[in-house]
Amino acid sequence: MSITENGLLERDKDTMTLNMGPSHPSTHGVFRAILEMDGELVGTAKPDIGYLHTGIEKTSEAKRYSHVIPMTDRLDYLNPPGNNLAFCLSTEKLLGIEIPDRSQYLRIIHCELARIASHLVWLATHALDIGAMTVFLYCWREREEILDLNEEISGVRMMTSYIRVGGVAKDATDEWLRGVRKFIEHFPAKIDEYEKLLTRNPIWLDRTEGVGVMSRESAINYGMSGPALRASGVDFDFRKKRPYSGYGNFEFNVPTRTQGDVYARYLVRVEEMRESREILVQAMRDLPGGYYKNPDSKVSLPDRDKLKSSMEVLIHHFKLASEGFKVPKGETYVPIEGPRGEVGFYIVSDGTAIPYRVKLRAPSFMAIPGMCKMMEGSFIADVVAVIGSIDIVMGEVDR
Amino acid sequence: MTSEEIVEKIKNDLGDDILSVEISLGDAVVHLLPPALPKVCEFIKNDADLDFDYLSNISGVDYLDLDREPRFEAVYEFHSMDKNHSVRLRVGIEEENPSVPTISHLWKSADFPERELFDMFGMNVEGHPDLRRLIMPDDWEGHPLRRDYSLTTEDVAFSFNRDYKSELVKSKPPTR
Numbered sequence: 001m002s003i004t005e006n007g008l009l010e011r012d013k014d015t016m017t018l019n020m021g022p023s024h025p026s027t028h029g030v031f032r033a034i035l036e037m038d039g040e041l042v043g044t045a046k047p048d049i050g051y052l053h054t055g056i057e058k059t060s061e062a063k064r065y066s067h068v069i070p071m072t073d074r075l076d077y078l079n080p081p082g083n084n085l086a087f088c089l090s091t092e093k094l095l096g097i098e099i100p101d102r103s104q105y106l107r108i109i110h111c112e113l114a115r116i117a118s119h120l121v122w123l124a125t126h127a128l129d130i131g132a133m134t135v136f137l138y139c140w141r142e143r144e145e146i147l148d149l150n151e152e153i154s155g156v157r158m159m160t161s162y163i164r165v166g167g168v169a170k171d172a173t174d175e176w177l178r179g180v181r182k183f184i185e186h187f188p189a190k191i192d193e194y195e196k197l198l199t200r201n202p203i204w205l206d207r208t209e210g211v212g213v214m215s216r217e218s219a220i221n222y223g224m225s226g227p228a229l230r231a232s233g234v235d236f237d238f239r240k241k242r243p244y245s246g247y248g249n250f251e252f253n254v255p256t257r258t259q260g261d262v263y264a265r266y267l268v269r270v271e272e273m274r275e276s277r278e279i280l281v282q283a284m285r286d287l288p289g290g291y292y293k294n295p296d297s298k299v300s301l302p303d304r305d306k307l308k309s310s311m312e313v314l315i316h317h318f319k320l321a322s323e324g325f326k327v328p329k330g331e332t333y334v335p336i337e338g339p340r341g342e343v344g345f346y347i348v349s350d351g352t353a354i355p356y357r358v359k360l361r362a363p364s365f366m367a368i369p370g371m372c373k374m375m376e377g378s379f380i381a382d383v384v385a386v387i388g389s390i391d392i393v394m395g396e397v398d399r
Numbered sequence: 400m401t402s403e404e405i406v407e408k409i410k411n412d413l414g415d416d417i418l419s420v421e422i423s424l425g426d427a428v429v430h431l432l433p434p435a436l437p438k439v440c441e442f443i444k445n446d447a448d449l450d451f452d453y454l455s456n457i458s459g460v461d462y463l464d465l466d467r468e469p470r471f472e473a474v475y476e477f478h479s480m481d482k483n484h485s486v487r488l489r490v491g492i493e494e495e496n497p498s499v500p501t502i503s504h505l506w507k508s509a510d511f512p513e514r515e516l517f518d519m520f521g522m523n524v525e526g527h528p529d530l531r532r533l534i535m536p537d538d539w540e541g542h543p544l545r546r547d548y549s550l551t552t553e554d555v556a557f558s559f560n561r562d563y564k565s566e567l568v569k570s571k572p573p574t575r
Contacts, residue, residue, distance in 0.1 A: 050534040058543055062550055093424055220452050220480055223508025234480055241483045332424050333476055333487065335455065346458040346474060350465055359458035361476070366456075369510050398534055 015043060018380075022051045026129040026384040029394030033372060035383070042383060045375040047368045052398040060358040064324035065091050065165060068358060072345075073159035075360060076396040078118040081110045082338040083396075084163035087358075089244060089334040090345045091165050094327050097299060102290040103167035104246040109180060109283050110153070110162055111245075112276040116187070117146040118339035118391075119273050123194060126266070126388035130207050135197055142190050145183055152176045165325075166300035167293025177284070184280045191273055198266070208263035212374040212386035215260060222370030225363045226341025227268045228390055232260035238337040245336075249286070250279050262382075262389040269391075299325050324353035333361070340364055340391055362396035400448065400484050402427035408448065409486070413439055418491075427486045433499045436490055440502045443477065443486065451477040451486060454502070457512035459520040463546040470494040473516060475502075498523035519544035 021032035030051035036043040056075060060068045072087045073080035085107060092099065099107075124139035147157040153176045154160040154169060162169050198204045214224070219232035229236060237254040239247040255271035257264035293300045297316035306313045329351040335344035341363030348357040371390045375383050400408070405427040406420035416435040421428050431439055443451040455476040462470055471492035478485050492499055499516070501524050503509040513524045514533040521542035524530055532539060541548055 050532075050536070053534050055543065058548075058550060061546075218507075221507050223454055223506065236480050236483075330424060331474075332426065333456070335478075342455060344456065344476075346456065346476070348460055356465070357458070357460050359456070361456040365511060366508055369507060373507075 014038070020383060022048075026125075027387055028125065028392055029397075031368075031387070031392060031394055031397070033375065033383070033387075035375070035380070037380065040379050040381075042375050042378055042380060045372040045383070047372050049365075049368065049394070049397050052394045054399065056399050057358055057360065060355055062354065064353050065327060065355060066324060068355065069164065070159065070161045072360075073161055074395060075362065075399060076338065076340065076343070076364070076393045077158065078121050078393055079114050079339050079343075080158065080160050081107075081114040081163055082336065082343055083360075084161060085111055085245065086334065086336045086338075086343045087345045087347075088163055088165050089336065090332050090347045091327060093332045093334055094330050094347065094349050095165070095299065095325070096328075097166060097294055097296065099167060099245075099294060100290050100292070101246070101288045102171075103292050103294075105283050105287050106168050106172055106292060107163055107245050108247065108250075109280060109287075110160070110168070112279050112283070113146050113149060113180070113183075115276050115339045116273050117143050119269050119276075120146075122269060122339075122388075122391040123266075126385075126391070127198065127204075129384045129388045130204070132198060132201070132204065135194055138190070138193060138197075142187065145179075149176060149179045149183065152179060164293070164300065166296065167291075171292040172287075177287075180280065181284060184277055184284065187277050188274065191270065191277075195270060199270075205263065207382075207385055208266060208389075209259075209261060211262045211378065211382045212389060213259070213261045214370065214374055216258075218373070219260065219370070222373065223366040224341070224370050225366065226338065227265055227272065228367060228370075229341065230254065230256045231264035231268045233258040238335055238342065242335070244334065247279075250282050252278050262385050265389045326351065326353050327355070335361065338363060340393065341367070360396065360399060362399065364390075364392040364394070365397045365399075367392065368397065400482065402484075405449065405484060405486055408446075409439075409443070412446075413442060423487075427484075428489060429486065430489050430491065433490055433492060436488070437500050437502060437505075439488065440475075440505055444505055448482075449486075450479045450482050453478040453480050454506040454508045455485075457509065457516065459516045459522065459544065461520060461544065461546045471497045471520060471522060473499050473522065492522060496523065497521065498525055500524070501526040501528075503527055518542070521545065 016037045018035045018037050020035055021027040022030040032048040034046040056071050069084055072083035075083050120139040120143040124136040127135040150160050151157045154162040214232050216233040219229050235256050240254050252275045255268050257268055301320055302313045302316050307317055327349040329349055331348040333344050333346040335342045344361040346359040347355050350356040367390050374386045402422050409429055410420050416439055418430040443449045455478050458474040460472040469491045473490045475488040499522055501513055513527050516522045517524055517530050518532045518535055519542055
């Protein structure tokens, strides 16, 4: 059962090739790993992706900017607001427009709620994979509240498309604000509940501590990002290091660990949920008044109630809905911090209303080679724990 | 370091290997040709002031419709984890036998995006240890993200409206 320097099992031993996936509940989508097994030990793990390829990048080259936004929802389907925001920030940088304070705050509240919802799905499925079934139902209970809030503000529970170029789709309702206040009030007690079930649970510790270890150097070299990078001791968070959308106005900590194992990634994500809640508290306290999107009717749709009384508004609405807005020539890339790590769109504009090239930097896509490296030399049962701890979403891997 | 300082340093230290530098919407951008890529990457990774230890993203672009020379481009985004600054390398690639040297010996994270360049644009990544299709099936023909690859029709054994659809595409290009 010895493993050679390049990670291969010695040839004189009997090995077995095992296909993990593509349709396996614990690979979190249609991910396939080809494992070379020696008994229960994994020798090499080779990733195979592409089962969920939908050609979103190609389709984007034939759609107007505002039509691309609903497609970005379907990339990382656990974090639609983050993808909307990344696409809008790149487009807004090319356009060179200002975003009012109120819409910045609404964006942040929406994104942080999505981050909590995404981490809840991760915790639920990750714990279920390892065998802790109770947590699954607890997490789904709180996620349901966030999905209800999404429905209240955008009309859709998951694929919200709430963040638009120039601001947000509509103003916050009183009911939504009440719902968010209620959620941030009782959420810390819920995190305590999950932690009571897991953090010092000896079975959980046995399954996660020292499993799937990645050092600081190889985490950087393999291009890991987000919680997987911070659990290996790299203090890097785009919200802190390069504040976008007004994250600079908020006080929050960036949780880091140095162990780099599955348990460290668990601790980082649970702490991140608490920090996201802190951001929500500050955002709700300081939510400024004013208009919720850029008032320039050349970019953002005018208010519907003015359509029947103002000819100019009608023209703007018609032009925007039928032709879209033209984006100046250029190319840009604006990285943001999603729940899984660095998300960003590299957009090339040729000066027309349709993007010339849209390329997504997907954190799960970049993390897969590193994840397979972690599997090598571990037990087959730990493969499930490693996949869960990286929290891959195949929608953004295959695009 | 600010973007200005980064491009200034790269221009001074690597003047012969690069084509030009620019500040594009606040980002440091370096233009170069494929043969110089490994040398430039090694320099920006190991230089103590630049310290670009993190490869974030590789994008391919096909400039066929814009009539720009050369036709292809590979765009590399780098960050520095400690210094917290970024740079973008834009490598112009010829239409004839498009090829670019690998940088996967410097960054393991280049493995997947370089295979994607091969898969989606048909670029030959010289020296890549495992250059296969990544997202499309192994027996797929063509490279989907090239601009001359049709979006609406695909070559199937039987389609009742293929002729009609291709006529439609010819007569009605997407409005721009």
